[in-house]
Amino acid sequence: MRQPDPVQPTVPAIKETAIQGSQAAWERALAAGRAEGTVSVVTHPSLQWRGWVPIFQQRFPEIKVEHLGMRPSEVTPRIISEQRNGLFNFDVMVGPTSNSVKNLSPAGVFQDLRPFMLSPEAVDNAKWHGGLEMWADKDATYSLVTAMTVTRATIVNRRMIPRGELTTIDGLLDPKYKGRIVIYDPRETNNGSLQLASVLQNRSEDFLRQVLQDAVFVDSPSQLVDFVVSGRYPIGIGSDPERLEKLQAEGLAQDVEVTTLSAHAAASGIAVFQNAPHPNAAAILVNWFLSQEGQEAYAREGETATRRTDASSYIGDSQSYGTPEWGNLDQYVRANEWQGIPLVDRVSEIAKEIRR
Amino acid sequence: MAIFDRLRASGLLHPLTRFGTWRLEKTTLLYSLVLGAVAFIVLYPLWLLFAQAFQVGAGTADTTWGLDNWRAAWTEPALAGSLANTIGLALTRQALALAVGIPVAWLIARTDLPGRGWFEFGFWVAVFLPSVPILVGWILIFDGYNGLANKLLEGLPFVQRGPFDIFSWWGIVLTHLFGATLGIKVMFLAPAFRSLDSALEEAGRMSGANSITTLRRVVLPLLAPAILVVTLLGLIQSLEAFEIELILGAPAGIDVFSTKIYRLLREQPPAYGSATALSMLILFMMTPLILFQQRLIDRGHYATITGKHGARLHALGPWKWPASAAIGTLVVAMTVVPSTFVILGSFMKIFGAFQIPNPWTLQHWTTVLASSGFLSSLATTLILAISASVVAMSIFGILGYITVRTGFLGRGALDFLTWMPSLLPGIVISLGLLWMFLSTPAFRPLYGSTAVLVIAISLSIMTRSVQMVKAALVQIGAELEQAAWMSGAGWWTTVRRVIFPLAAPTLMVVGILAFSTASRTASHVALLATANNRPLVLLQLDFLSDGNFEASSVVGVVILLLTLGAALLARALGQQTIVRE
Numbered sequence: 001m002r003q004p005d006p007v008q009p010t011v012p013a014i015k016e017t018a019i020q021g022s023q024a025a026w027e028r029a030l031a032a033g034r035a036e037g038t039v040s041v042v043t044h045p046s047l048q049w050r051g052w053v054p055i056f057q058q059r060f061p062e063i064k065v066e067h068l069g070m071r072p073s074e075v076t077p078r079i080i081s082e083q084r085n086g087l088f089n090f091d092v093m094v095g096p097t098s099n100s101v102k103n104l105s106p107a108g109v110f111q112d113l114r115p116f117m118l119s120p121e122a123v124d125n126a127k128w129h130g131g132l133e134m135w136a137d138k139d140a141t142y143s144l145v146t147a148m149t150v151t152r153a154t155i156v157n158r159r160m161i162p163r164g165e166l167t168t169i170d171g172l173l174d175p176k177y178k179g180r181i182v183i184y185d186p187r188e189t190n191n192g193s194l195q196l197a198s199v200l201q202n203r204s205e206d207f208l209r210q211v212l213q214d215a216v217f218v219d220s221p222s223q224l225v226d227f228v229v230s231g232r233y234p235i236g237i238g239s240d241p242e243r244l245e246k247l248q249a250e251g252l253a254q255d256v257e258v259t260t261l262s263a264h265a266a267a268s269g270i271a272v273f274q275n276a277p278h279p280n281a282a283a284i285l286v287n288w289f290l291s292q293e294g295q296e297a298y299a300r301e302g303e304t305a306t307r308r309t310d311a312s313s314y315i316g317d318s319q320s321y322g323t324p325e326w327g328n329l330d331q332y333v334r335a336n337e338w339q340g341i342p343l344v345d346r347v348s349e350i351a352k353e354i355r356r
Numbered sequence: 357m358a359i360f361d362r363l364r365a366s367g368l369l370h371p372l373t374r375f376g377t378w379r380l381e382k383t384t385l386l387y388s389l390v391l392g393a394v395a396f397i398v399l400y401p402l403w404l405l406f407a408q409a410f411q412v413g414a415g416t417a418d419t420t421w422g423l424d425n426w427r428a429a430w431t432e433p434a435l436a437g438s439l440a441n442t443i444g445l446a447l448t449r450q451a452l453a454l455a456v457g458i459p460v461a462w463l464i465a466r467t468d469l470p471g472r473g474w475f476e477f478g479f480w481v482a483v484f485l486p487s488v489p490i491l492v493g494w495i496l497i498f499d500g501y502n503g504l505a506n507k508l509l510e511g512l513p514f515v516q517r518g519p520f521d522i523f524s525w526w527g528i529v530l531t532h533l534f535g536a537t538l539g540i541k542v543m544f545l546a547p548a549f550r551s552l553d554s555a556l557e558e559a560g561r562m563s564g565a566n567s568i569t570t571l572r573r574v575v576l577p578l579l580a581p582a583i584l585v586v587t588l589l590g591l592i593q594s595l596e597a598f599e600i601e602l603i604l605g606a607p608a609g610i611d612v613f614s615t616k617i618y619r620l621l622r623e624q625p626p627a628y629g630s631a632t633a634l635s636m637l638i639l640f641m642m643t644p645l646i647l648f649q650q651r652l653i654d655r656g657h658y659a660t661i662t663g664k665h666g667a668r669l670h671a672l673g674p675w676k677w678p679a680s681a682a683i684g685t686l687v688v689a690m691t692v693v694p695s696t697f698v699i700l701g702s703f704m705k706i707f708g709a710f711q712i713p714n715p716w717t718l719q720h721w722t723t724v725l726a727s728s729g730f731l732s733s734l735a736t737t738l739i740l741a742i743s744a745s746v747v748a749m750s751i752f753g754i755l756g757y758i759t760v761r762t763g764f765l766g767r768g769a770l771d772f773l774t775w776m777p778s779l780l781p782g783i784v785i786s787l788g789l790l791w792m793f794l795s796t797p798a799f800r801p802l803y804g805s806t807a808v809l810v811i812a813i814s815l816s817i818m819t820r821s822v823q824m825v826k827a828a829l830v831q832i833g834a835e836l837e838q839a840a841w842m843s844g845a846g847w848w849t850t851v852r853r854v855i856f857p858l859a860a861p862t863l864m865v866v867g868i869l870a871f872s873t874a875s876r877t878a879s880h881v882a883l884l885a886t887a888n889n890r891p892l893v894l895l896q897l898d899f900l901s902d903g904n905f906e907a908s909s910v911v912g913v914v915i916l917l918l919t920l921g922a923a924l925l926a927r928a929l930g931q932q933t934i935v936r937e
Contacts, residue, residue, distance in 0.1 A: 040887070045898040054728065066887040069898055073626045074882050077787055085794040087803070103625040185606065188622050216609075219602040222905065227607070232501040242903035250705060250712040355433055 019132060021120035026287060029118055032280035038064045039281035042079075044095035045069030049268065051301025056288060063281050072099035079273070080107045088275040091282035094289070097136035097269040098189060098336040098344075100143040110142040110271045116283045117144075122290035129307045129326040136269050138338040146290065147268040147298070147306040149315065150322045150332060153184075153191045153239045154262045155225070159255040160234035169199060169261045172211050177235060181215040182227050184238030186351040189344055191221055192238025193351070194335040197343045198262040201333050205350060212354045229253045237262070241320030258319035264340070265324050265332035383847075387764040391773075394755065397815070398773050401788025402780070404795070409632040425629030432616055432634065439637075442613040445525070445601075446594030449532050450587055456533075457541030458583070460686070462571060463679055464542065465549035466557070467670045470680045476546050477927065478687035482539035484872045484919045485694055486912035487599055489707070492905075493697030494531055495603075496708045498522040523607045531600050534690050537593075541586055543869070544824060547861040548582040549575070551831045554668040567670065581653045582827040588645055589820055592778050595638050613637070617781055628787055635780045646775050650768055653760065653830055695916075702910045720906040724914070729895055736806060737875050737892040737918065743810045744874035745867040745922075748821040751814075753863060756825030757855070761837075771826070778819035782879025786812060790883045806889045812880040817870045824869075828862035829855070864926050872919045 033039075043050040050069050057065045068090075070078070076099060082089055093100065093110075104110060117123045125132045136143040156166055165171065172181065184192030200208050216233060218224050221240030228236040229247060239258075247253040270289055276282045288294045295308035305313035305323050315321045324332060334340040412422040432438075460479075464472045497504045498520040506518020521527060552575060560570035576583065598614035605612065617634050620627040672679055701707040705717045724730060752774075758764055759771040777785060789812050793803045802808050832855065840850040856863070878893045885894055896911035 045901040047902045068885075068887045068890075069901075070882075071897075071901065072624065073622055073783075076625050077628060078790060078883050081787075081790055081794055087794060089804070099624065182607075185619075188619065189624050216607055219606045219615075222903065223603060223607075230499075230502045240903055246706060246903075247709070250709065252706075252709060252712060352433060 019114055019117050019123045021118055021123040023120055026118040026120070029280050029283040029287070033278070033282075033284035034060075034062050036278040036281040037062065038066060039092065039278050039285050040066040040068075040090045041092045041094065041285065042068050042070055042075055042090050043093070045071060048302035048304050049095045051303075052289070052294065052298040055297040055301060056285060056294070059288065059293070060284060063284065072096075072103070075099065076103045076107075079104065079109050083107075083109050083274060088273065088277055090273050091276040091278050092285050092289075093271045093273065095268060096336050097143050097145060097267045098341060100269065100271050101137050101336070101338055102341055104271075105137045105139070105142050109274055111274045111276070112141050113144055113270070113272055113286070114141070116272050116279075116286045117290065118283060119287040119291060121292070122287045122294075127292070127309050129309055130329065134307065136267055136337045143269045143271045144290075145267045145269045145307065145337065146295065147304060148265055148324055148329075148334075149305055150263050150324050151191065151194070151241070151266050152258050152260060152263045152320050152322070153195050153221075153237070153241060154259050155228050155236045155239045155244065156257050156259055157228050157231050157234040157255055158257050160231045163257070166235070166259075166261075169202060172199075172235070172261070173207070178214045179216075180233055181211065181235045181237065182224050182233035183212070183215045183217055183236075184221045184224050185217040185219050186212070186238070187217070187348050187355065189348065190238060191240070192217075193344050193347045194264040194266070194333070195237050195262045196347045196351075197333040197335055197340060198264050200343055200347055200350075202262075205346075208347065208350055209354060212351055217351075217355070225253075225256075229256055239320075241318070245318060245320065263332065264335040265329065267334065267336040383762075384764060387758055387762065387770075388766065390755070390758065391764075391766045391770050394770060394773050397811070398776050398818075400796075401785065401792045402776060404791045405628075405632045405780070405784060405788040408791075409629045409636075411629060425627070426633045428627070429620070429630040429633035432620075432630075434611060435616070438611040438613050438616055441525075441605075441610055442595060445528060445612065446591055448529050449537050449594055450590045452529070452533055453537045453541050453590060454583070454587065456686075457538055457545060458576070459571075460538075460683055461542045461545035462549050462575065463672075463683065465546045466552065466554075466575075467672050467679075468676065469672060469683070470676060471684060475683050475687050476542065477923070478691045479539040479542040479546075480868065480923055481695070481920065482534070482687075482690040483536045483543055483869070484916055484923070485535065485691070486698065486876065486909075486916060487535060488603075489698045489701055489905075489909045489912050490535060490694040491531060491600055491603060492707060493694055493701070494534075495522055496697075498527065500524075523604050525608070525610060527608075528600055528604050528610065531604065532594075532597065534694075535600075537590060539690065540869075541590070543865055544586045544827075545579070545582060547865055548579050548827065548831065550861060551828065551858070552578065554670075557670065558668075581649075581830045584649050584652060585823045585827045588642070588649055589778075589823060591645070592638070592642060592819070595641070596778075596781060614781070617784075621781075621783055628784065631781070632784055635784060639776075639779045642775070642779055646772060650771055653826070654768075698909060698916070699913055702906060702913050704906065707906050707909060720904070720910045723904075723907050724895075724899070724910040727895070729890060730892075732888070733890055733892045733895045734914070736809070736889045737915070739806055740809055740813050740881075740891055741871040741874040741918070741922070744813050744817055744870040747810070747814045748817055748870035749863045749867045752818060752821035752866070753825050753859075755818075756822045756829055757851075759822070760826050760829045761855075771822075774822040775819050777815040782816060782877065783882060785815060786880050786883045789815070789880075793884070804886045808884050809881050809889060809891070812884055813874045813877060816877050816880045817873050820873075821866045821870060824862055824866050825859065828859045832858050864929075868919075868923050868926050871922045875915045875919055 041053065043053065050067065053065060053067045079090065100110070123132055133140065134145040135141065136145050166177070171177070183196070184190050186193040186196050196208060199211065218227070221238060222243045224236045225239050225243045225247070227233045228239070229252065244253060244256060244258070270286060272282055272286065289298070292308060292310045295306040295311040299306045299311050299314045303314045304321070305315050313323060315323065333343055335344050409425050410421050410423070412420050412424045463469045464476050495503070500506065500521025500523060503518070503520060503522070505520050509515045509518045522531065556574055556578065557570050560574040565573060596614050598612070598618045601610070601612045601615050602618065605615065617631045620631040620634065702720055703717065704715050705712065709715060755770060755774060759767045793799045793808055836854050836858070837850050840854050845853065876893055878897055881891060882894065885891065892911055892915055896908050899908040899911065
C-alpha cells in the first residue's frame with residue numbers, strides 16, 4: 001500500500017570539525033557577558049518555550065534579560081524588517097524550529113551558532129540523545145535542535161466508535177465515517193497538517209485526498225476537542241492535547257482516546273541572530289541553555305522533555321506526548337525540521353486543492 | 357468688517373455659507389499643515405505596503421518585482437463565494453441593527469422611557485465585552501448538538517429536535533448583532549437623537565403626523581448623516597470581522613473575505629503581499645460609499661441644534677412600561693447573560709464545565725495577577741487607552757471640525773484620508789507602520805517606545821472618531837457660531853464655549869470608545885511592542901497560546917473592568933456637567 005514519499009529532501013551539509021568547547025573561552029565569555037549586562041531573547045509566547053527565562057534571570061542576576069514572546073507570524077516580518085534597516089535588537093531565539101528553518105534562515109537573519117557553543121559541559125556529545133549536532137536547518141549551521149517530542153493528536157470518541165473499530169489508519173476511509181471526521185484546518189501549518197503529514201508518509205496522496213474529501217475543517221484545536229468530546233464529530237485530527245488532558249483530569253472526556261493512528265516529531269531549538277548586540281551575554285545564555293541545568297529548567301518549567309540525557313522528562317503520563325525512539329528517528333515525520341517540512345507543505349497544498 | 361469676512365479670515369466657515377474665493381491665510385496654512393501631516397501618517401505606511409504587494413519572494417534574498425501576489429490573491433479558491441457571504445452577512449447585520457437600533461436609540465434619547473439612562477449604559481457595556489469568551493458562552497447555550505437551549509426544548513413532549521444551531525449563517529449574524537453591532541448603533545445614535553430640536557418633532561405632530569410618521573418623515577431625514585456614518589462604519593467592521601466567522605463559520609463551510617486574509621497572514625512565511633492585494637478590494641468597495649457620504653453631508657442641511665433648541669421628551673403613555681420591559685430584556689440578554697459567563701468563567705477550572713465536581717477556582721486569577729508582566733502591561737494599557745481617548749477627543753475632534761465646519765478646500769481629501777486606516781486589516785497596517793518607523797530617520801528614535809504604540813492605536817481609532825465627531829458637528833447650526841462672532845467672541849472662545857459643550861455628549865462617547873478599542877486592540881501593536889511595553893491584550897494572547905483560555909478570560913475581565921470604570925467616570929462627569937449647566 002505504501003508508495004514512495006512524494007518529497008525527497010536532499011542530504012544536509014556535514015561540517016568537518018566537531019564542536020569541542022573550551023573552558024578558557026567559556027570563562028572569557030562569562031566575564032565579557034557579565035560586563036555587557038543585558039541579553040535580548042525572543043521566544044514563542046507559549047510557556048513551553050518561555051518558562052525557563054525567569055530561571056536564567058535568577059541564575060545570572062547581573063545580566064538583565066529582555067524577553068519578548070512573539071508568534072511566528074509576528075516575529076518573521078519584524079526581525080527581517082529590522083535587520084534590513086540595520087537594526088539588530090535581538091540576540092537569541094528559542095522556539096519551535098519550523099519558523100527558523102522555513103522563514104528566518106533563508107532570510108539570513110541568523111549567524112553560525114557554533115562559535116557560541118563554548119562550555120565543555122554544554123557541548124558534551126555524549127550528553128545528547130542522537131549526538132549534540134542535530135540541526136533543524138539543512139545547512140547544519142543556525143538552528144540547533146535541543147528538544148524533540150512525539151505528538152499524537154488524532155483522537156476518537158469511543159462512545160461513538162467502539163474500541164474494536166478504527167484501529168488502523170486505513171479505517172479512516174471506511175464509508176461509515178464519511179462526514180464524521182473533523183480536522184484542524186490543514187491548509188495551514190498546525191497540528192492538523194502535521195498529523196496528516198504522517199498519514200501522507202505512511203500511505204499516499206490519493207489516500208490523503210480521500211480522507212480530506214468529506215472532512216470538516218475547523219480553525220481551533222480546542223473547538224475540535226469539544227466537537228469530538230460531544231460526539232458531534234467522533235474522529236478528530238489535530239487536537240489540542242492540553243485541552244483534552246485538562247478535561248480528562250477533571251473526569252470529563254473519559255471516552256476520548258488518543259490514538260496511535262498518526263504521530264509527528266516536533267523539534268524545538270535555539271539560534272543566534274546576526275550582529276547580536278550582546279554577543280557575549282548571548283554566549284552565556286546559549287551555553288547555560290544547553291547545559292544540564294538549563295535543559296532541566298526548560299523541561300521542568302515547560303512540562304516537556306529535552307534531548308539532554310541527564311535532564312529529566314516532565315511529560316508525565318501524557319498520552320498525547322512522548323519521547324522519540326532516538327535510534328530510529330526516521331520512523332517519524334520530523335515536521336519542524338528540514339526533513340519533514342516539505343511533507344507538511346505538501347499536505348497543505350493538497351488540502352487547498354480539495355477546498356478549491 | 358462684515359461677519360462673513362471675519363468667519364472667512366478665521367477659516368471658520370460653514371459649508372453652506374462658502375464664498376468660493378480662496379486666499380492663503382493663517383488658518384488655511386494651518387489646515388494645510390494638518391492635511392499634510394495626516395496624509396503622511398496615513399499614506400506613507402499604505403504606500404510601503406502597496407509597493408511590497410508587488411515584491412515577489414519578499415523576506416528572502418531572492419526578492420524580485422512582479423504581479424504574483426496580486427495573482428495569488430485574486431485567484432484564491434472560492435473567492436467569489438466568500439465575497440458573496442461577506443456582503444450578505446454584512447448587509448443583513450447592518451439592516452437588522454438599524455431596524456432595531458434606530459427605534460431603541462430614539463426611545464432612549466427622545467422619550468420618557470423608564471430606565472433609559474441605564475439602558476443606554478447597557479448598550480455601551482455590550483460594545484466593551486470581549487468577543488471570544490462571550491462567543492464560547494453563546495456556543496454553550498446554542499450549540500446545535502448539545503446546547504443548553506436545545507436540551508431544554510427537547511425536554512418538552514412535542515419537541516423532537518431543538519431548533520438552534522449557532523454554527524450557521526444566522527448564528528454568525530445574531531452573535532454579532534447581540535455583541536457590538538447593535539450596541540454601537542445605539543451608543544452612537546442616542547446622542548444624535550438627543551441633539552434634535554424637539555420643536556421639529558412637535559411641528560410634525562401639529563401637522564397631523566403620528567409618532568411613527570414623524571420619526572420616518574422628520575427625524576430620520578435630519579439624522580441621515582449620523583445614520584449613514586454609523587452604517588458605513590458598521591459595514592467596514594463587518595468586512596473586517598473574522599473571529600466569530602472563523603469559529604462559527606468554518607464547521608458550517610462558511611468562508612468570508614476576512615478569513616481569507618487572515619489565512620494568508622497565517623501562512624509561513626506570512627503572505628503580507630497577497631493579503632494587502634486582497635485588502636485593496638475593501639478599499640474599492642468602500643470608496644463609492646465614502647464619496648456618497650461626503651456628497652450627502654456637503655450638500656444637505658442637517659442642523660438640528662439651533663438657537664431655538666428645545667429638548668422636550670415625548671411621553672410614551674401606556675406604552676411606557678411595555679417598551680421599557682422589551683428594551684430591558686434585550687439589554688439583559690446582551691450584557692448580563694454574557695458578562696456573567698465571562699466573569700464566572702474566569703473563576704472556573706474549565707470555562708463552561710459546570711458539570712465537574714468543585715468547578716470553582718481562584719487559580720487563574722492568581723496566575724494572571726502574579727505573572728511577571730502583569731503590572732507593567734496594566735500600566736502600558738492605561739497609558740495607551742488614556743492617550744487614545746485624548747487623541748480621539750482633541751486631534752480627531754479637530755479633524756472632524758475642519759472637514760465640516762470650515763471652507764478649507766482640502767477638507768474632502770482630509771475626510772477621505774481619515775477613512776483609509778480602517779480599510780486594511782490591523783496587522784497589515786501594523787506592518788506598514790513598522791516599515792515607516794524603521795525607514796524614516798525622523799521617526800527612527802521613537803522605534804520601540806510607547807509613543808509608537810500610541811500612534812498605531814490612534815490610527816486604529818481614527819476613522820470612527822473623526823466620523824462620529826463629524827456627524828455630531830453637522831447637527832450644530834451655523835448661526836450659533838455666527839452669533840458668537842457677532843458678540844465679539846474669537847475662534848477659540850467660540851469653539852470652547854459654543855461648539856464643545858454642544859458636541860460634548862458625542863465627544864464623551866468617542867473618548868470612551870477610543871479607550872475601549874485601545875485596551876483591546878492587539879493587531880495594531882503586535883509588531884511594534886517591545887519587552888518593556890507590552891499591553892494587557894498581548895498578555896491575553898500569550899495565555900491563549902498556552903491553551904489557558906481561563907487565564908486569558910481573566911485578562912479579558914480586567915480589561916472590561918478598566919473600560920467600565922472609565923465609562924462610569926465619564927458618565928458621572930457628563931452628568932455633573934449637565935447639572936452645572
